[in-house]
Amino acid sequence: MQAGNMVSRRRLMLTASAVTLAAGIGPVVSAQEKKIGFAIVGLGGLAMNQILPAMAKTRFCKTVALVSGHPDKAKKMADKYGVNPKSIYNYENYDTLKDNLEVDVIYIVLPNGMHAEYTIRGFKAGKHVLSQKPMATSVADAQAMCDAGRAAGKKLSVGYRCQHEPFHNMMMQIARSGDIGQVKVVRGDTGFNCQAGVWRLDKKLAGGGPLMDVGIYTIQEACMVARETPVDVAAQVFSSPDDPRFKEVEESIAYTLRFPHGVVAACTSSYGYDWQNSFRAIGTTGWVELEPAIAYEGQAGRSSRFGKVEEFKLQPVDHFGVEMDHFAQCIINNTDVKTPGEMGVRDMKIMAAIYEAAKTGRVVKV
Numbered sequence: 001m002q003a004g005n006m007v008s009r010r011r012l013m014l015t016a017s018a019v020t021l022a023a024g025i026g027p028v029v030s031a032q033e034k035k036i037g038f039a040i041v042g043l044g045g046l047a048m049n050q051i052l053p054a055m056a057k058t059r060f061c062k063t064v065a066l067v068s069g070h071p072d073k074a075k076k077m078a079d080k081y082g083v084n085p086k087s088i089y090n091y092e093n094y095d096t097l098k099d100n101l102e103v104d105v106i107y108i109v110l111p112n113g114m115h116a117e118y119t120i121r122g123f124k125a126g127k128h129v130l131s132q133k134p135m136a137t138s139v140a141d142a143q144a145m146c147d148a149g150r151a152a153g154k155k156l157s158v159g160y161r162c163q164h165e166p167f168h169n170m171m172m173q174i175a176r177s178g179d180i181g182q183v184k185v186v187r188g189d190t191g192f193n194c195q196a197g198v199w200r201l202d203k204k205l206a207g208g209g210p211l212m213d214v215g216i217y218t219i220q221e222a223c224m225v226a227r228e229t230p231v232d233v234a235a236q237v238f239s240s241p242d243d244p245r246f247k248e249v250e251e252s253i254a255y256t257l258r259f260p261h262g263v264v265a266a267c268t269s270s271y272g273y274d275w276q277n278s279f280r281a282i283g284t285t286g287w288v289e290l291e292p293a294i295a296y297e298g299q300a301g302r303s304s305r306f307g308k309v310e311e312f313k314l315q316p317v318d319h320f321g322v323e324m325d326h327f328a329q330c331i332i333n334n335t336d337v338k339t340p341g342e343m344g345v346r347d348m349k350i351m352a353a354i355y356e357a358a359k360t361g362r363v364v365k366v
């Protein structure tokens with residue numbers, strides 16, 4: 001077969017499977033197409049601008065309850081998305097969600113430091129839980145969330161939306177296909193200019209700085225390309241001494257991850273510059289990259305394979321919608337979630353080791 005034909009055939013196969021993966025096609029769904037009821041907890045930027053609009057367009061999900069510290073805002077959102085005003089809760093009466101039989105899933109969209117408490121209380125209310133990333137602010141909390149899910153016999157998923165979108169899946173498939181040879185190096189840079197006065201700069205609520213917020217995506221990417229967990233990590237941080245934003249969390253962090261079978265990842269994350277996000281996997285005979293990599297939309301990717309640079313031509317999806325439909329299908333069909341709590345625990349362990357490495361100046365085992 002000609003090299004050109006081989007590339008096109010392979011690209012066709014990869015395209016089809018990237019889209020299939022991203023669309024969550026796979027699990028068999030019951031003929032009745034039951035909609036799974038979600039309670040959204042915390043009506044902030046992500047919930048109001050991304051999750052609620054995405055939910056309204058899903059096939060298998062509907063918003064049936066809201067939890068907020070601000071009743072006026074909650075009432076407005078309830079009117080907009082057709083939620084019964086009787087199904088508006090606050091943080092005090094949150095546990096009474098257990099009596100609301102319309103609610104199957106609690107979706108935690110609170111500051112990171114509140115994920116563990118509200119997830120564990122959610123499991124005690126007998127619901128499945130989807131928690132935003134990062135899963136928690138410590139390994140112990142993340143583990144306690146998994147344990148609570150297991151004890152309740154309910155599913156736990158972490159909101160790693162990139163794993164549900166086709167550009168990301170295409171990058172992973174090319175990196176793993178052998179088309180760029182053996183992957184040796186992974187690069188990832190993610191960051192944005194964090195505004196002052198927000199919980200993201202508060203150590204207790206955030207757990208850490210840009211590493212916890214957007215660096216987590218580079219860790220996900222590196223583990224997915226390498227298909228294993230790093231053995232050890234090294235890191236350095238820098239915070240501008242005269243910038244009052246960075247009293248509690250780092251401004252910028254550079255970290256390396258060493259994997260058992262020959263892949264090294266070199267990544268950075270920062271709250272000190274305007275949006276940047278890119279991933280790259282470099283193999284012995286080519287490379288594959290995404291930029292932008294983690295934006296809500298507008299992903300672009302390309303690869304250099306068999307001596308030819310090709311842009312990805314893929315149909316974009318709503319990351320949040322596909323992610324929620326996937327979780328709903330897992331509940332309907334009782335199948336495994338793509339991004340389970342255990343994956344969140346792994347990532348928390350890696351980030352804890354990175355912070356330890358930055359603090360001590362030593363290489364730290366994961």
Ligand code: NDP
Pocket residue numbers: 042043044045046047067068069070109110111112132133134159160161199205213
């Ligand atoms: P926001 O600050 O915009 O919203 C957080 C909401 O949590 C608030 O609006 C508030 O809702 C509620 N809340 C309760 N207690 C507090 C408190 N003490 N301080 C601040 N807020 C509180 O954050 P985001 O929506 O940007 O982030 C929420 C979560 O989603 C985080 O874990 C973040 O990492 C994650 N995220 C994930 C993204 C992704 O792409 N997967 C993108 C952006 C964020 P109310 O007023 O209703 O009580």
